[in-house]
Amino acid sequence: MTRIDIDRLTVSYGGTPVIADLSVEIPPGCFFTLLGPSGCGKTTLLRTIAGFAQPSGGSLRFDGADVTRVPAYKRGIGMVFQDYALFPDKSVFDNVAYGLRARKVHTRAIDERVRRYLERVGMAAFGDRFPAALSGGQRQRVALARALVVEPRVLLMDEPLSNLDAKLRVQIRESIADLQREVGITTVFVTHDQEEALAVSDRIALMNKGRIEQLGTPMEIYGAPATAYVADFIGAANLIEVDVVGEGTGPGTARVRAQGHEIDVTASGRSTPGKACVAARPEDLRLHAASGAAANAVPGTIERRRYLGNKVTYRVRLAGGQLIAVDAHGREPLHAERDNVRVLFDPAVTIMVAP
Ligand SMILES: Nc1ncnc2c1ncn2[C@@H]1O[C@H](COP(=O)(O)OP(=O)(O)OP(=O)(O)O)[C@@H](O)[C@H]1O
Ligand SMILES: [Mg+2]
Numbered sequence: 001m002t003r004i005d006i007d008r009l010t011v012s013y014g015g016t017p018v019i020a021d022l023s024v025e026i027p028p029g030c031f032f033t034l035l036g037p038s039g040c041g042k043t044t045l046l047r048t049i050a051g052f053a054q055p056s057g058g059s060l061r062f063d064g065a066d067v068t069r070v071p072a073y074k075r076g077i078g079m080v081f082q083d084y085a086l087f088p089d090k091s092v093f094d095n096v097a098y099g100l101r102a103r104k105v106h107t108r109a110i111d112e113r114v115r116r117y118l119e120r121v122g123m124a125a126f127g128d129r130f131p132a133a134l135s136g137g138q139r140q141r142v143a144l145a146r147a148l149v150v151e152p153r154v155l156l157m158d159e160p161l162s163n164l165d166a167k168l169r170v171q172i173r174e175s176i177a178d179l180q181r182e183v184g185i186t187t188v189f190v191t192h193d194q195e196e197a198l199a200v201s202d203r204i205a206l207m208n209k210g211r212i213e214q215l216g217t218p219m220e221i222y223g224a225p226a227t228a229y230v231a232d233f234i235g236a237a238n239l240i241e242v243d244v245v246g247e248g249t250g251p252g253t254a255r256v257r258a259q260g261h262e263i264d265v266t267a268s269g270r271s272t273p274g275k276a277c278v279a280a281r282p283e284d285l286r287l288h289a290a291s292g293a294a295a296n297a298v299p300g301t302i303e304r305r306r307y308l309g310n311k312v313t314y315r316v317r318l319a320g321g322q323l324i325a326v327d328a329h330g331r332e333p334l335h336a337e338r339d340n341v342r343v344l345f346d347p348a349v350t351i352m353v354a355p
Contacts, residue, residue, distance in 0.1 A: 001028035002062050002076075002153040002186045004049065009058035011041075011048050018044045020210045021058070026188065026203075031180050033189045035197040036207035037233070042190040045207075046156050049188060051075050062153060078147030078185075080157040084139040086131040092118070092142050093127035099150040117145040120179060137168040144176065148183060155180070155187040161196065173200055194234045198222060206230055227354040231279035238280050238324040239353075247271045253347050259320030261298045264347040277355045282327040284349040287314065290340035297342035300324075302335050316343055 004026040011019040018041050026032045034042040047053040049060065051072030059068045067075055086095050093114055100110045118124045121141040131139055140160055147155060160176070161169045177200040180187050191197050197204050198218040205212045206221060206229075214221060214230045225231035228239050242256035242265075249255075254267035256276065265278050287302075288294045303323070304315035312334060314326045326343060335341055 001184055003028045003064075004154065004186060004188070005059075005061040005064070006049075007059045007061070009045075009048065009055050009060065011044050011053055012056045017056075018210050019048065019055070022210070022212060023058075024205060024212060024215060026186060028186055029184045031177065031187050031189065031200060031202045033191060033197045033201040033204045034207060035191055035194065035204050035233075036213075037192060040207040041210040042192070042207060043158055044210075046158055046188060046190050049154070050077050050079060050156050076153040078150060078152035078155045080140070080143050080147050080155070080160045082159040082162050084131070084136075084143045084163075086139055086142060086146070088131050090130075091127065092123060092129050092131070092134070095131070095142055096146045096149050099146065103150065113149055114145075117149040118142075120148075120182075121145045121175065135168075136164050137172050140164065140172055141175065144179065148179070148185070153186070155185045157187065158190045159192070160189075161191070162193075169196070176200065198234070206233060224351065225279055225353055228277050228279065231351070231353050235281055236325060238282065238285075240278050240280070240318075240322060240324070242276050242278050244271060244273050244276050244352075246273060248347065250347060254352060256352075258345070259298050259318040259322055261319060263296045263298065263345045263350070265345070265350040265352055266347060267352040270352055276352055278350055279353045280324075280345055280350045282313065282325040283311075284346060285324070285326040286344040286346070287316070287326055287328060287335055288342045288344060289335075290342055292342070294342040294344055296347060297344045300341055300343050302337050302339045302341060305335070305337050307334075316341065318343065 006024045009019055009022045010017050034045060036042055044053060048055055059066055096114045097110050121144050123141050161173055173196055201218055203217060204221050205215045208229055214226045222234050231237035240258050242258045245255040245257055248264035252268055253264045254271035255262055256265055298318050300316040300318040302314050303317050306313045310330050312328045312330055316324050316326050
């Protein structure tokens, strides 16, 4: 299993840096995901790890050995692309055998390994087929077998699921995650789909304009977003501007004024008075009738209600005028449109984030 060290990497196109001074360590055997919106530099970073793009600064090491200037074919990488990139005039077997033949592996060994990897991706019965006679999901399984059969040190995948329909996307992503764990190969996976990233990754690097905005496990990225950008990109967070009043009641909390009302929020030590921003996810907010007493709440009025079976989504206008989204379980008592309510902000999951 290979460890990847990226140190102060800069990659530019025509003088403009697309990756800027980026450093990250990818532990051996890690399923590492580059997540971010279109144009943030995911493909560029992946291509640089592969050796298809040259950095203008910084270095890249595999297991401590500098590979920054090593050509792509000598880095020991396997690659899977969005558009499969299979050879249309070769059978499934020959597609998978290609890399082994190029490496002059013995014919009998080729036979055994191709069969073993086709078996692993559930395509053993399709060796004689041509790519044109396969579904998208089957093509991507073949592409995966072709990438892994040469037993590379690192597996790189650029949005491998984005050409598949929703159901297949979930199926193939599960196969990829299972296979990655079984083979134990260090993997860098690119996606702009946050649910996909949460589902398969050991670690996620959420990128913003060529930089890593936050690095962490899926639980850290979702549960403790460091910035408004992260909170907004992963899950739909409500972002509310607040004034910090001082320390809150519980440890690690701050007292803030939000929409004209004081509430406690998780602040991890940041309780210096001044402007700040807090994030609260729709599913973490609770609605109570306006009449009852409720601590840590802000009054509001329900403007819209959507009943979706398993959940109900509300659009609530807070006292200070801001609109927020609140999700409730479908079996909870319903609030009606135009009802006055209190929105409860649980301090544990209302989190101060950098703007
Ligand atoms: N060959 C190139 N020449 C010039 N600019 C490029 C080139 N390739 C990419 N870029 C620019 O670099 C930036 C990052 O592109 P990149 O393809 O890495 O983004 P991405 O995160 O993979 O986006 P997407 O989700 O759309 O695939 C973009 O602004 C893009 O226009
Ligand atoms: Mg891309």
